[in-house]
Amino acid sequence: MPDERPDDQTARLVRAAQRGDTLAMAELLDLLAPYVGRVCAPIALDQGADAAQDALVAVFKSLRALKDPAALHGWVRAIAVREAVRTAHRAARTVPADLSALPARGDPQLSADISDVLDRLSPEHRAVLMLRDVEGLDERTAAALLGVRTGTVKSRLHRARDTFRKAWTS
Known part of the structure; x- marks a missing residue:
């Protein structure tokens, strides 16, 4: 819809994705992936891409639970931060620090x-x-x-x- 505001377009995408519309999910993924990557990278460092992927999986698994499509970015940011911190901790446990x-x-x-x-x-x-x-x-x-x-x-x-x-x- 050409006269639609970006916020309205996003809300429309979220509602369609919540109903199982795979094209809307793909479009929503294209919209969210760069944002999630920017949130995860400075927290999870080398594992930023893994954290972003985990965050996007969590977002789409829980998308039906999102009540207000206008809150999408804040909700996604919360998930991305949580996943980035979790991924960074997991990586720190598996890779010993090389202080040299x-x-x-x-x-x-x-x-x-x-x-x-x-x-x-x-x-x-x-x-x-x-x-x-x-x-x-x-x-x-x-x-x-x-x-x-x-x-x-x-x-x-x-x-x-x-x-x-x-x-x-x-």
Whole structure:
């Protein structure tokens, strides 16, 4: 429908996908996949693609439970963050940390490589940094997405920024 607003188009797609319309599901997947990838990548790092895939599977398995199609992006973001943190934890348990690969203190590459600094943060700290500093969400919204209290988000954010700052300036 040419006169339809993007929000109306998305709501129409969600309702059709909830009814089992496979073309609508494919279109919805095309719409959501890049967004989910952008949410998962900074949290799950090298496993970002796996986290995004797990998140999209969870989204489509639970799509019928979504009551308000207008809440789609927030609902999807919550699932993506949860799956990214879970995937990052699972990867951390299976791959032992190789501390010899970390740059030595004072190494000029340490200051130049942001992703290296982010890689060393915990998934929870990467998640809170991404939600607050990249997505621009407030503490209350970030807390709801992460399933923790607002005070926990504030303390994690403080620790994450402090850890990042120390690693960045060393």
